[in-house]
Amino acid sequence: MLSLISKIIAPHSCIFCNTEGRTVCDGCFSQHITPRTQACVWCNRLDDTGRTCRSCRRHTPLLRLTTLLRLDEASERLIYALKYHGNREIAALLGRRLAQEIPDDVELITFVPSDGPALRRRGYNQAELIARTVSDELGVPIRPTLLRLRHTPQVGQSRQRRIEQTKGNFMIGGGALAGRRICIIDDVVTTGATLGECARVLRAAGVRSVSAATLARK
Numbered sequence: 168m169l170s171l172i173s174k175i176i177a178p179h180s181c182i183f184c185n186t187e188g189r190t191v192c193d194g195c196f197s198q199h200i201t202p203r204t205q206a207c208v209w210c211n212r213l214d215d216t217g218r219t220c221r222s223c224r225r226h227t228p229l230l231r232l233t234t235l236l237r238l239d240e241a242s243e244r245l246i247y248a249l250k251y252h253g254n255r256e257i258a259a260l261l262g263r264r265l266a267q268e269i270p271d272d273v274e275l276i277t278f279v280p281s282d283g284p285a286l287r288r289r290g291y292n293q294a295e296l297i298a299r300t301v302s303d304e305l306g307v308p309i310r311p312t313l314l315r316l317r318h319t320p321q322v323g324q325s326r327q328r329r330i331e332q333t334k335g336n337f338m339i340g341g342g343a344l345a346g347r348r349i350c351i352i353d354d355v356v357t358t359g360a361t362l363g364e365c366a367r368v369l370r371a372a373g374v375r376s377v378s379a380a381t382l383a384r385k
């Protein structure tokens with residue numbers, strides 16, 4: 168466990184094979200990391216661009232979800248290192264790859280805001296770091312559009328329960344948004360309740376369409 172932790176903390180070696188260089192070497196990336204097939208955020212029906220099915224649109228205001236990786240042991244290790252071990256290089260490494268998957272109709276990039284205590288503890292919001300890389304790669308502006316009012320623990324809850332609990336967690340943070348096509352960035356999507364609630368708030372502020380992009384999904 169200690170050696171695992173020291174590998175994760177060591178800034179310039181591969182967390183899988185310990186080779187000096189980057190956080191994940193190219194060999195380990197292709198060997199351990201599984202791309203995620205794009206699919207509807209609600210029912211998981213396969214779709215090339217991750218569009219929400221017409222029949223699922225009544226359940227979620229998200230137009231589309233783009234995901235880079237399948238959430239498994241290997242990708243969880245990367246995301247854990249990003250969130251809890253200060254390994255910001257992962258946001259750049261995976262953010263660049265995620266940007267390549269995002270359709271080119273996006274006009275503004277935003278991100279799921281952290282709650283205050285998590286932000287103070289970490290000193291950064293991993294979703295924002297990923298979003299900044301995506302924005303740079305795509306040449307699309309980024310803006311913090313949302314404020315988090317509270318954080319509700321979601322572990323182990325059903326999707327319906329999570330959707331109910333997430334209501335009222337966010338508000339618009341200011342600036343004119345009407346008419347834009349916005350993409351919200353987050354690290355991981357599970358039920359889609361958080362992204363759905365962010366999308367609902369943005370749509371209520373007049374945003375034309377809201378899609379999302381995440382590093383990983385089950």
Ligand SMILES: [Zn+2]
Nearest residue numbers: 181184192195
């Ligand atoms: Zn390696």
Ligand SMILES: [Zn+2]
Nearest residue numbers: 207210220223
């Ligand atoms: Zn669907």
